[in-house]
Each structure stands twice: as structure tokens, then as C-alpha cells.
Amino acid sequence: MVALYHKVQRVETLQEMAEKETKAFKKRAGIDCLCHCSDCCRYEQIEATPLEFMPLAWHAYKLDLLEDWLEALEKHDSPACFFARFENGRWGCKIYHLRGMICRLFGFSGLTDKNGKVKFAVCHSLKEKSPKTVEKAKEYVEKGGKMPLLCNFYRRLTAIDFVLANQYLPINQAIKKALEMVYFHFCYKR
Numbered sequence: 001m002v003a004l005y006h007k008v009q010r011v012e013t014l015q016e017m018a019e020k021e022t023k024a025f026k027k028r029a030g031i032d033c034l035c036h037c038s039d040c041c042r043y044e045q046i047e048a049t050p051l052e053f054m055p056l057a058w059h060a061y062k063l064d065l066l067e068d069w070l071e072a073l074e075k076h077d078s079p080a081c082f083f084a085r086f087e088n089g090r091w092g093c094k095i096y097h098l099r100g101m102i103c104r105l106f107g108f109s110g111l112t113d114k115n116g117k118v119k120f121a122v123c124h125s126l127k128e129k130s131p132k133t134v135e136k137a138k139e140y141v142e143k144g145g146k147m148p149l150l151c152n153f154y155r156r157l158t159a160i161d162f163v164l165a166n167q168y169l170p171i172n173q174a175i176k177k178a179l180e181m182v183y184f185h186f187c188y189k190r
């Protein structure tokens, strides 16, 4: 139990760091999400790793929600994220504070090309609806402005658990796998 909890804590720390870095980047580059936009959460081809959802699974166990969520995920027949919810006239994330690494970095992080050059991986919605802001943020990056890099955070996840951090799955499968890992972990403890 200690080993699993230790991993969960390390993932949480890394995810908090990702959140802090994206926030700082948004501020410095003068860019942010479109108002009430959750387009990325409704995208049907999001990939994630089970490791980034281990904190969520751990909390689900603590809140006695593990089995309910596993059952509901079995019945969930859409490729869109299970936790993307339409409530009070808008879309949002049902587990926002426990969302995965990709959810924290998407739209406000960078990729590196084969020459090591950093490229702002901006989302399609911002590109389309806020092109001027995107151009300014790109200029900031091109001038060497600091931004979180997706590969750095995923590399650090790998250092926590190589296997669980290297399985890129459709998001619902990644969530399910994380829930199952915690479920079986506690089953064997009984």
C-alpha cells in the first residue's frame, strides 16, 4: 500500500507542477482558454496513460466510488471522456482537480522537433477563434520564452512507473486501467 500511495503522491506533485507551469506560461504569454470552452474534453481521440489517473483512482477508492465508476465506464459507449459533463448549460470536467496530465498540459505546452526546437502546441479552437492572441504567444515562445514541455512531464512520469506511464490508451481505457489497478490492489489486501 505504501508503494502505491507513494507513487500516487509523486504523480500528484508532478501534476501540480504541470498546472503551475501552464498557469505561469498563460500569464507570461498573455493567452488563456476561451470562455466556457471545453472543446478538448469532447474530442473523441484523446490518449492518456493509466499512471496520470492513479491519483483519481486513489481518491475514488477513498470515496467508495471505485466500483460504481468501473461499472459506469463499462456501460459508457462514447469515445469522449467519461468525465466530460454537460451541466447548467455548459460543458465541464466532473473531476477537474483530479484530471490527468494531458488535461493539465493540453493547449498550453510545447513539443520539440527533431532539432530540439520548441513549438507551441496550441489547440485548434484557440487557433481558429483567437488567432491574434495565438500569434503573440507564438512570438513569445520563438523569442525563447519559457513554456512547459509535454515530453519533460511524460519523461518524469516514466521515472515514477515505467510500465504505466508508457501505455498510451484512449482516455477512458486509461482511466479504467487506473481504477482497476487500485481496485485489485485493495482486493488483495483484504
Ligand code: SF4
Binding pocket: 032, 033, 034, 037, 038, 039, 040, 041, 106, 107, 123, 124, 125, 126
Ligand atoms: S485548451 Fe483549447 S479547446 Fe481546450 S478548453 Fe482551452 S481553449 Fe478550449
Ligand code: SF4
Binding pocket: 040, 041, 046, 081, 082, 083, 084, 085, 092, 093, 094, 095, 096, 099, 100, 103, 171
Ligand atoms: S478528465 Fe476532465 S479535463 Fe480530462 S479530458 Fe476528461 S473531462 Fe476533460
